[in-house]
Amino acid sequence: MxxxxxxxxxxxxxxxxxxxxxxxxxxxxxxxxxxxxxxxxxxxxxxxxxxxxxxxxxxxxxxxxxxxxxxxxxxxxxxxxxLMGKYWGEIEATDGLTLSARAGALDLAAARAAAANGITGLEFLSGIPGSLGGATRTNAGCYGRELKDVLVRLEGITRAGARQVYGDGHAPVAFSYRHTDLPSDFIVTRLVLRGTGTGEPDKIAAAITALQARRAETQPIKEKTSGSTFANPDPPGTPDQRSAWKLIDAAGCRGLKVGGAQVSPLHCNFLINTGEATAADLEALGELVRARVLETSGVELRWEVRRMGRVQRV
Ligand SMILES: Cc1cc2nc3c(=O)[nH]c(=O)nc-3n(C[C@H](O)[C@H](O)[C@H](O)COP(=O)(O)OP(=O)(O)OC[C@H]3O[C@@H](n4cnc5c(N)ncnc54)[C@H](O)[C@@H]3O)c2cc1C
Incomplete structure (x- = not known):
């Protein structure tokens, strides 16, 4: 090789x-x-x-x-x-409402740290299986809240090696649906997150457990997957035309396969690697789904999963 x-x-x-x-x-x-x-x-x-x-x-x-x-x-x-290892996963509560966390920490760890410190409003992070750095870049969200709603301050390092701070009196970052305007090579290193109130740690932890149980029923979270493949289309259109999974289902793609890649039978906006898929299988399956949805509904789905790198090995 x-x-x-x-x-x-x-x-x-x-x-x-x-x-x-x-x-x-x-x-x-x-x-x-x-x-x-x-x-x-x-x-x-x-x-x-x-x-x-x-x-x-x-x-x-x-x-x-x-x-x-x-x-x-x-x-x-x-x-x-x-950003891997204990150092990059550190999270501390800095006051009764605020967490300071390094960007390698998992979103779930931030939700749990908030619960342990009696901070409410960060429970939604437990539904996102990524790191805080990834959550920042993707403006991750669920249950009606996004990272931008709880972010107070963001620290990171530019491609040229300079430290840069956003928010908290510094320049703001522009967030939109699953997107920020940060340069793609900017490394987010630390976040300050603020909750909305205080509560009993046990009750907040129980709310997190309930959210996770709900997810496990509706999403293939134990599979090799990458979450929602396509963004919900913007209006205009009927409610069914604004839901990516409904369009994919209506196009007959539930369970569809290309090589080792499959449209999840449980949630048809998720693709899964059934074992031996290549990236090319997954991408080809995604394009096939897009083509079938376009043919059946006239809607052009937009990839939400990020695809990066070279198509073939050098
Ligand atoms: C089962 C499942 C359910 C999901 N549900 C949701 C959901 O409900 N809501 C939602 O929003 N997403 C969801 N996702 C998608 C995913 O979890 C989020 O987009 C998450 O924020 C990605 O974080 P990550 O650490 O995995 O980032 P990666 O996937 O590794 O990277 C994503 C992007 O972030 C950039 N990035 C990563 N770390 C940094 C950093 N430190 N600094 C700068 N840029 C960085 C990468 O370059 C890339 O562009 C789901 C995924 C799965 C598998």
Whole structure:
């Protein structure tokens, strides 16, 4: 097997720099090729120093826990950065309503930390199986709330290695449906989140457990999946034409297969890897669904899952 070409003269790091790291194990779909190099920084200083010294021509891609991604079979060119380990998962309550969390922390961990500290209003985060960094980039949300509704301050590091703060008296970030206007190579490192009130920890924890049970019944959360594949179409249209899963169902795509990829029989806006799928299978299945929905309803579905990287291995 030939490894992808590692960018020359990479800077020294204190964390881990892994040439040719396979990325499939780092994604929920478990598909995709390698990164030219995967960087797991030790802390903010390590990350900033590395990015400052890195040739500006080398592309940089942040990766969370890969719950909203198809990494293509050819892998990702340049450096993939993942905030992994105990340090990047730290969360602390800074007052009775506020959490300060590093961006590698899971959304569920933030919801649970809020509950443990008697903070309400962050329960919805327990429904999103990603990291806080990924939640920021995707403006993740469910049950009528989005990350932007609870975000007070955001810290991160630019591609040039400079620290940057947004919100809390600094420049704001523009959020829209599952999107922010942050540059795609900006690494979110820390968030300050504010709840809406206080309550009894046990009751908040019970609300989280109930939300999770509801999800387990309606979504294939134990499968290799990546959440909603397509965004709900914008109006105009009838209510049924504004629901991606209803359009997919009406187009007869529930359970449809391409190679090892399948439209989930449980929730037909979810694609699943039944075991041996490639990224190409998943993408081809998604395109087939789009074509059938267009043919049957005239609606053009828009991918919500992010697809990144090279189609074929180098
Ligand atoms: C079963 C299931 C249910 C889901 N339900 C929901 C839901 O209800 N609502 C919802 O919104 N989403 C849902 N999702 C999708 C997904 O969990 C969210 O989009 C999540 O926020 C992605 O976070 P991640 O850490 O997995 O990011 P990844 O998938 O790894 O990356 C997503 C994007 O974020 C960027 N990114 C990741 N980390 C950082 C960082 N530190 N700094 C800057 N950019 C970064 C990546 O470059 C990429 O563009 C679901 C997914 C699954 C599998």
């Amino acid at each position: 030939t490894l992808p070409t590692l960018p020359p003269d990479l800077p020294e790091v204190r964390g881990k720099l892994i040439p040719g790291a396979e990325l499939a194990p780092y994604t929920w779909f478990r598909v995709g090729g390698p990164a030219d190099a995967l960087f797991l920084p030790a802390d903010e200083e390590d990350l900033a120093a590395f990015l400052k010294a890195l040739d500006p021509a080398v592309p940089v891609t942040p990766l969370g826990v890969g719950s909203n991604l198809i990494v293509r079979d050819g892998g990702i060119p340049g450096i993939v950065i993942r």
